[in-house]
Amino acid sequence: MHSIDLKPEQFSGYPPEARKLATANLAALQRLPLSFLPSLLREVIDYDFKFPAERKALERELANLSALSPEQTKDWFQGFAQIRLSPQLEQFDWVNAPAQYVEQLSAYLWTTHQLDAFRVAALAYADLLREAVPPEPPAIPRLGITVIGQGVTTPEEPLFRKLRPHGVYYSRVQPENGLKQILELVAARAKAHPIAQSHWYIDGGQDASHDSAITCVSYQKLGPARAALSSKIRVEIERPGMGPETLRTLLAQMRTADLGLEQGAVMDRFQVKLLTEGSGTQIFSTTFAQWAAREALRRAQPLTLLVRFAPRQRQKPMNEMLAAGADSHVELDPMGSLVDADMGAYYNWLNQQRLTGAEQSSFLVWFENHGEAVAIGPSMPRGTESTSPTDLQKLISGMT
């Protein structure tokens, strides 16, 4: 089927809000090339389960596409129009299964050496879209905080090597009640700017006590869901003919109920995706925390994001790590986890800087229960050091 053949009734399998969105923009969708449209429908079909920031961005993108003249549409999508598709892809049920289509298209692009052309087309489209529909600035400057090093007394290597050039390195931070101070500060921001799912706390272990205004995801809390997922994976990989791509498709199709989650549709779906789409998130808490932060920043675009890394289990054979599930007696690797988290902090900062308002954003990384931290922000001179004693409350107040 071609795009032009799209009809409103074909969206009957979509969730209610997604159906409304698709049918309201049908004329625009009909004009899009098939190398592009299913990746847009993959976003549309999930509309009911998206964060407010994502919904708004998708609505604005569709409104822009609807406003383009046929000639403009041709111009915008000329790169995509040149991508050759196979008859199998054209015949695929891309309306109802856009994610599976995208998986197959991806493999096809690699195989036919069209990935580079697709990449160029995608970047060109992103540029045009950004120019036509500039992303909205945040309500207040963003603040990212990452806490690393739980369980480590003395690091084997200097910390924050990647972040130090971008801000001030503090060596005499008073660590007493540090986490509590940070959580109070996050709560204060959440109360002062009560925008839904805009103030986050991600913990790679057991989450500390926090205000209910904060959106929280924790590795420990997801223990039962991880155990359920591991058990399903172990059953599936024993089936004859099971291959990695089939397994990936099966994981992508898992629903919240499959993993026993019930925190609310949007958050449930988000957490399921962290476990089923993230690589390594099922076995390593450090990977989970980094990936959860990346996805929260990319999707929810929070104003405040606190990420606290915890020690991950020591590397073992995959089946053993999967079997560990929610077991609290697994052997931990605090030193390796510190190295993971140090890099994770750098990625958290990079991903925050990808959002609007990057020039005004601030970022703090702190070695938990110790005196070392790096503060980055418009008022923080780059590549400098401070040996003055301070506490986290003062430090963060000075940044924001």
Added chain:
Amino acid sequence: MSCLSKTAAILAGSSALRARCQTHSPLEIARQLAFTRREFLRSAAGVTLGGSLLGSGLFARSGVPQKRRKVVVITFGGGARDQETFAPEGQENIPHLMRELIPQSTFFTQVINRGILGHYVATASLATGVYETVNNFASLPPEHPTAFEYFRKDLKRPASDAWVVAPSNGFNRIGESNNRSYGPGFGARVILPKHLLTAATSGGPDYEHLLRDNYETPFYTPELGGSEFELQQLQMLLKLSVDDFKKHARTLSSPDELSVYITRQLMQQLAPSLLWITLHDIDIAHAGAYSLYIEGIRRTDRLCAELWKTIQTEPEYAGNTTLFILPDFGRDSDEDSGGNGFQHHRTGDALSRTTWMMAMGAGVRQGVVIDRALESTDLVPSIGSILGFDASLAQGKPIIELA
């Protein structure tokens, strides 16, 4: 593969970092990367620029007759990025490459892989000199003749003269293509050390750390098809008793250490003229733990040096062997918002496609850096030039600096 989910991130993104990256074409980024590698090497390893140096019969002048020449290829473990290897902040992870191997090698700073960035298919492409398109996760042979087939058929070499030591059960068909003019009967023997260890030990807690397989899809270990290295051959060919094998395996810490141990046995007992070792520990990066990725790089660095030492000390290899070390491809850059940095190689960006190669040993100039662009498909024709076969169906060209 999930490149489109990354592209969706690109589509939705508004990255100042990405915008910076976009001001350069992939070609410019690849050139810049090569330039940077050369500068790193010049400052750290004291090597010279040899952009205009041509081979002009280096091997002929080395005095090693063609039938005595040997080639060993090591693929550098699943891909590592410059910032963890050749950049100033990464050099601490590769002390052996920097201090021992690079000064003895001709180093190619810009080897571009234009094919599919999956480990099996990319290694198959390296081995055939053609960008293969076989399913990365299926147990399928390459579609084009491998270097082993050219070597054995053209030079009438026995099966014992070409071997592959491969990390994962998924690599068991890599020694022999399904090309009608070559294929069955002309390929390399393939050893899967983990498979061998499983056969010898039936797994067990003392060995499980050596049996990790397929980091790219960590939950899945493909079942074996095709010819396998049988346990009894452990004793007959490698002259290694099951007990000795088990005993030694207990002292090793990773699958790649096991591969190198088996490789040494092969070199000592059979001394194949064309030997291919695929290291893979670095690919643990897919699990997202940076510390394990770095450990993998450091271990691979050490194992490469150990193999070079073995080549220099084994009488069958010393003085007549050319060693190639190269990654099959790189990993995603931190700057590409479509990826997740070191973890994967899914974006297809210039950094994940642009890698390096070092050649050393017989017929190779020492301490030279070449920064013109090569393709990874140039390897097989270059091995052909050294060993004396014609890789007639390969897409690549012999590397003139080695001819």
